Amino acid sequence: MNDNNSRDWTYENDQWTKLPVHIRHLPIITRHFDLLSAVIRFIWSQFLKNIFFRYWMRLKVQGNFYELIKKHPKLIIMSNHASHLDALSIATAVPIRNWLNIYFAAAKDYFFSNFFMSFFSKHCIGAIPIDRKKNNGEAIKLCITLLSRLEKIWLVLFPEGTRTNDGYIHPFKRGVALFALRTKTPILFLYLQGAYQAWPKGAPFAKLGSKITVHVGPVQTPAPVEEVYANYKAWVKTIDSDVFWDDFHTETDS
Numbered sequence: 001m002n003d004n005n006s007r008d009w010t011y012e013n014d015q016w017t018k019l020p021v022h023i024r025h026l027p028i029i030t031r032h033f034d035l036l037s038a039v040i041r042f043i044w045s046q047f048l049k050n051i052f053f054r055y056w057m058r059l060k061v062q063g064n065f066y067e068l069i070k071k072h073p074k075l076i077i078m079s080n081h082a083s084h085l086d087a088l089s090i091a092t093a094v095p096i097r098n099w100l101n102i103y104f105a106a107a108k109d110y111f112f113s114n115f116f117m118s119f120f121s122k123h124c125i126g127a128i129p130i131d132r133k134k135n136n137g138e139a140i141k142l143c144i145t146l147l148s149r150l151e152k153i154w155l156v157l158f159p160e161g162t163r164t165n166d167g168y169i170h171p172f173k174r175g176v177a178l179f180a181l182r183t184k185t186p187i188l189f190l191y192l193q194g195a196y197q198a199w200p201k202g203a204p205f206a207k208l209g210s211k212i213t214v215h216v217g218p219v220q221t222p223a224p225v226e227e228v229y230a231n232y233k234a235w236v237k238t239i240d241s242d243v244f245w246d247d248f249h250t251e252t253d254s
Contacts, residue, residue, distance in 0.1 A: 040123040041099055048092045056208060057198060061093045063216020068188065069098050072219065073152040076187045078176050078232070080169050081158035082196035085206055087125050089192055090156055093214040101152040105130050105143065140175060147183040154188075155179070159225075165201045168246040169236070172229045180222035187228060189217030191236050215239050 053059035068075070079086060087104050094102055106127035112118045121127035128146070130139045146153060157179070159172035180187050191214075198210030217235050220228060236243060 037123050038100075042096070044124045045092075045096050045099065048088060052088075053092055053212075057206060057210040057212065059089055059092055060211070060213045061216065062213055065094055065098070065216060068216070068219075069095065072186060072188070073101075074147065074150070074185055075154045075219070076147070076176060076180055076185050077154055077156045077190055078159050078172075078187055078228075079156070079190035079192055080195075080236075081160045081163050082167075082192055083163060083199035083201070083206070085195050085199050085212060086158065086163075086192055087127075087156070089195060089212050089214055090190065091125055093216075094154070098154065099126070102126055102154045102156065103128050103146065104156045105139075105158075107132050109133065140178065143175070143179050144182050147179060147185050155185075159228075163201050164196060166244075166246075167196050167200070168244040169233075170246045172225050172232075174225045177223065177225035177228050180220075180228075181224075184222060186222065187220040189220060189232050189235055191215040191217060191239055193240055 077090070079090065087106070091099070091102065091104075104125050104127045106112075106121060106125070106129065108129035108131045110117070111121040111125075111127050112129045121129075128142065130142075143155060143157075147155060157176050159176040160170045161173045164170060176187065179185065193213040193215060194211050197207075198212055199206040217232075220231055223231075233245060
């Protein structure tokens with residue numbers, strides 16, 4: 001880490017207004033290619049694919065990411081948010097060849113809470129720290145800048161904003177639609193089935209023998225959040241008719 005990490009970051013400097021093809025710096029984390037990070041990420045991918053999701057629990061992928069890589073070098077990937085396994089499940093499902101182009105919007109207060117979590121978030125899941133305690137538009141500006149400047153990026157967002165604490169899928173916040181509309185980036189639907197049962201909020205760790213299925217859905221053209229939510233809901237219902245939805249209120253937060 002350098003001195004930039006100890007002061008407030010401004011997204012108006014040259015590193016944000018003139019980003020190269022691959023990001024060279026983000027608050028707290030470094031995204032330029034380096035051999036150490038590549039080796040760590042490869043080892044981590046092998047652990048997830050060949051050990052954790054083979055012997056501790058099972059992960060199944062329904063759909064084809066390889067065709068998506070060819071057709072959509074730039075995507076917003078959105079999924080329901082059921083547990084701490086969500087980012088790991090999505091990363092494991094994505095082919096290793098695309099790992100350096102995948103970014104996860106992650107809560108800074110959790111994924112960058114200490115040195116070890118920061119190291120893990122940087123090298124293993126490519127997390128972008130999002131400060132949930134500030135409502136100053138910096139997170140929105142950061143994501144829009146990434147999508148606008150990078151030639152290849154799969155930005156993973158959980159539009160509910162936080163993990164479900166009741167198993168329901170909650171209405172989406174407006175960020176996912178805002179990013180898509182402003183940058184003209186299509187949205188890929190994912191549905192994680194079984195993640196809540198495997199590691200519900202409040203449980204100490206994932207249950208041994210659990211099963212998670214990553215369903216790869218259609219690609220949605222940029223649209224208002226109400227349309228995105230309605231289309232996502234209709235698609236998920238074709239997969240899992242037993243899923244619960246919280247439609248009693250409309251979320252308006254960004």
